[in-house]
Amino acid sequence: MAWQQRNGRRYYYRSRREGGRVTHDYFGTGPLAWTVAKMDAGERERQQAQAEAEAALRRLYEEADALVGRLIAASKELVEAVLLADGFYRHQRGLWRRRSWAYAQRPNE
Amino acid sequence: MLNDPTNEQLRLLVDNATRGDRQAVLALRQYLQGHPEIWQEAGDLAKLAAEQQLHLISNDDVLLRESLLLQLDAFKQQLIEPPGSPPETILIDRIAVCWLQANLADVVLGQNAQAGKGQWEFLQKRAERAQKNLLAAVKELCMVRKLVREARARPMRQPRVSTKAAAGQTEPVADQPTACHASSQADTAAEIPAHSTLPNAQEPGHNPP
Numbered sequence: 001m002a003w004q005q006r007n008g009r010r011y012y013y014r015s016r017r018e019g020g021r022v023t024h025d026y027f028g029t030g031p032l033a034w035t036v037a038k039m040d041a042g043e044r045e046r047q048q049a050q051a052e053a054e055a056a057l058r059r060l061y062e063e064a065d066a067l068v069g070r071l072i073a074a075s076k077e078l079v080e081a082v083l084l085a086d087g088f089y090r091h092q093r094g095l096w097r098r099r100s101w102a103y104a105q106r107p108n109e
Numbered sequence: 110m111l112n113d114p115t116n117e118q119l120r121l122l123v124d125n126a127t128r129g130d131r132q133a134v135l136a137l138r139q140y141l142q143g144h145p146e147i148w149q150e151a152g153d154l155a156k157l158a159a160e161q162q163l164h165l166i167s168n169d170d171v172l173l174r175e176s177l178l179l180q181l182d183a184f185k186q187q188l189i190e191p192p193g194s195p196p197e198t199i200l201i202d203r204i205a206v207c208w209l210q211a212n213l214a215d216v217v218l219g220q221n222a223q224a225g226k227g228q229w230e231f232l233q234k235r236a237e238r239a240q241k242n243l244l245a246a247v248k249e250l251c252m253v254r255k256l257v258r259e260a261r262a263r264p265m266r267q268p269r270v271s272t273k274a275a276a277g278q279t280e281p282v283a284d285q286p287t288a289c290h291a292s293s294q295a296d297t298a299a300e301i302p303a304h305s306t307l308p309n310a311q312e313p314g315h316n317p318p
Contacts, residue, residue: 054228061217061235064165067158068210072242074151075196075203079253081119082196084126085138086260096256099129 003037012037116147148195155202162209166216181205188250194257200250207246211239 003010012033014025027033083096091097122140125133141147159181167174188201214236221232 050225054225058228058231060165064158064161065210065235065238067154067161068206068242071151071154071158071203071206072246074154075199075246076249077123078147078151078199079196079249081123081126081137081141082194083253083256084123084134085141086256087134088256088260089127089129096252098256098259 002040014040119144119147145195148199151199152202155199155206158206159202159209162206162213166209166213177209181209184208190254194253196253196257197250200246200253204243204246204250207239207243211236211243214239 002014003012009029011029012027014027014036015022016025017023027036087099088096089099119137119140122133122137126137163174163177163181166177185201185205188204190197214232218232218236221228224232
């Protein structure tokens with residue numbers, strides 16, 4: 001809500017949420033209003049800077065995690081390729097089993 | 110890895126092998142043996158991922174970074190079980206990276222106990238995801254060890270083709286659908302080249318013996 005213009009004069013209000021309802025604190029037009037307005041502006045700037053810092057940190061984590069994701073995908077694909085090459089297959093997309101024709105003679109058979 | 114357009118051939122072989130194409134399985138085997146660089150690529154990716162996680166943790170603190178590297182190496186050594194295999198190596202690298210990620214996520218979560226709700230939820234989800242990644246990687250290593258050892262104990266049988274086929278005429282002998290035993294025709298066995306023109310031997314999944 002901040003500054004409100006009424007009858008050619010500016011009045012400062014601070015809005016806040018209280019129990020699900022928005023209430024407004026009135027600070028008038030004098031030095032108190034200017035001081036509170038300055039404090040609120042500082043607080044907003046601080047919050048914005050914090051949000052930007054958090055977003056930058058998130059981006060850093062997301063980039064690093066994306067690389068881990070790529071590694072996971074690559075290792076899964078390579079492992080799958082190796083198992084397929086050894087004659088295994090996924091039984092109903094679940095457990096790996098070996099195709100019967102892939103079995104060689106046991107040494108003692 | 111397989112999404113890389115240069116690995117189109119590998120993806121095709123994997124797709125065909127997944128469908129039970131026996132020739133594709135053999136070709137895939139030869140492809141993997143003939144292209145060791147794919148393991149190198151995966152290893153490089155693991156190094157890069159570990160470097161990035163280390164950078165996030167240590168943040169230019171050289172002592173911390175070197176300590177973590179030593180710890181990471183020791184951790185990897187504990188996981189190695191001879192005789193290793195390329196998939197095991199890459200899975201150990203993956204576990205190490207996931208371990209770093211999970212530890213970092215826990216530390217960051219602890220440091221940001223006073224963070225806003227959105228940030229806290231993001232960090233908490235990240236920590237949970239990292240933990241899941243770590244457990245999945247460990248599980249996969251156990252599975253691969255078991256299966257690779259099984260495959261080593263009973264290596265894959267080479268397909269038998271008739272002497273005509275061996276001489277150049279493509280006429281395969283019908284595959285044995287069940288578990289194979291040594292046969293008196295073994296002397297006629299010949300290896301089918303990876304790029305064989307033999308028709309695909311589509312086989313439904315057989316029950317293992």
